[in-house]
Amino acid sequence: MCIDYLKPEVYLSNYKIKILMRMFLINLDMAKTEVMASPEEKADAFRRARERMKQKGITYTKLAQSIGKDAMFIAAALHGQHKLSINDVEKLSQLLDLDTETKKAFFTYPVRTNYPTETDPFKYRILEAIGLYGDAMREVFNELFADEIGRGGDGIMSAIDFSIKLEKITGSHGEPRLRIIMDGKYLEYKEF
Numbered sequence: 001m002c003i004d005y006l007k008p009e010v011y012l013s014n015y016k017i018k019i020l021m022r023m024f025l026i027n028l029d030m031a032k033t034e035v036m037a038s039p040e041e042k043a044d045a046f047r048r049a050r051e052r053m054k055q056k057g058i059t060y061t062k063l064a065q066s067i068g069k070d071a072m073f074i075a076a077a078l079h080g081q082h083k084l085s086i087n088d089v090e091k092l093s094q095l096l097d098l099d100t101e102t103k104k105a106f107f108t109y110p111v112r113t114n115y116p117t118e119t120d121p122f123k124y125r126i127l128e129a130i131g132l133y134g135d136a137m138r139e140v141f142n143e144l145f146a147d148e149i150g151r152g153g154d155g156i157m158s159a160i161d162f163s164i165k166l167e168k169i170t171g172s173h174g175e176p177r178l179r180i181i182m183d184g185k186y187l188e189y190k191e192f
Helices: 002-006 008-013 015-030 039-055 060-067 071-077 086-096 100-105 121-144
Strands: 155-170 176-188
Touching (some): 039 086, 060 086, 071 086
């Protein structure tokens, strides 16, 4: 029966169904991870949410109690350092009366740090590859470990429960190449 709503002739012929379908599609979009134009735009959205909290006279403790989380976890989330579940973002948005663009920032994954500098050429090239592909690797990592509640994928690969293997291989043109295989346990950032 719901599948009938997806037919264009039904969708276009009935205004109520059209409105319901739009609401359904908007909800589906909000369940996905969002992409923001720039880190500055994202940081600005988190700043607006914190300002809104202060304008309303709401403390991190009160906000956390209303959402059902620890105040430090919520404070970190409002600084872009933790990802909230879809339900928690909805609660936060209602409590702070956030606009759509500000709310969108809470559906992005955190970016926590940059890689260190190194002068040894071997180590530098590995760090250069991480610097070049790190954001893409993180986004694919987030997708690989994502879950239906919107928190999965916000984690790291352990460097303790970890193994690394280097293999000398031959490339497609007969050239020697290095393959690096990292195998680390997935560790999700704790929700508290």
